[in-house]
């Protein structure tokens with residue numbers, strides 16, 4: 106039987122709402138290497154998902170988020186793999202400190218209209234517009250084993266995401 110183990114992640118999009126810019130990170134190593142992604146990573150034992158979001162942004166871009174807003178929940182399933190990635194998506198528009206490059210991530214601001222989808226995970230094209238317009242959403246994406254093609258997906262807007 107094909108048992109799947111759920112691994113929990115945070116994924117944080119820092120926004121400059123005044124100038125309509127979004128902070129992405131160029132992943133320099135590990136899973137998703139050479140892609141532009143939101144900041145985030147695996148939930149550690151004994152921390153909440155909000156603590157995970159704040160810690161990962163500090164580790165990856167050297168800034169301290171003042172608050173985060175949960176806006177989405179996505180599950181990624183990869184053919185031939187036992188793990189399911191359960192990703193809690195947050196947006197944030199206030200922080201302290203200076204954004205700077207780290208060992209793992211090179212952060213960079215992008216205008217909302219110039220997001221580099223051709224160098225991002227393919228599913229991002231489906232839900233990025235919802236995230237940028239502060240809509241709440243949930244979805245599932247089943248990827249082929251090559252991690253490039255989406256086999257099936259579902260995606261919906263929701264009124265309330267806090268309980269998921």
Ligand SMILES: Nc1ncnc2c1[nH]c(=O)n2[C@H]1C[C@H](O)[C@@H](COP(=O)(O)OP(=O)(O)OP(=O)(O)O)O1
Nearest residue numbers: 114115116135136142144145146147192226228229
């Ligand atoms: N398909 C897709 N779209 C958008 N974002 C993501 C994906 N897949 C992903 O993995 N991600 C995001 C979710 C997470 O925020 C990161 C991956 O986290 P990862 O770098 O593996 O976790 P860390 O805990 O930072 O890893 P290490 O510190 O152990 O290297 O990408």
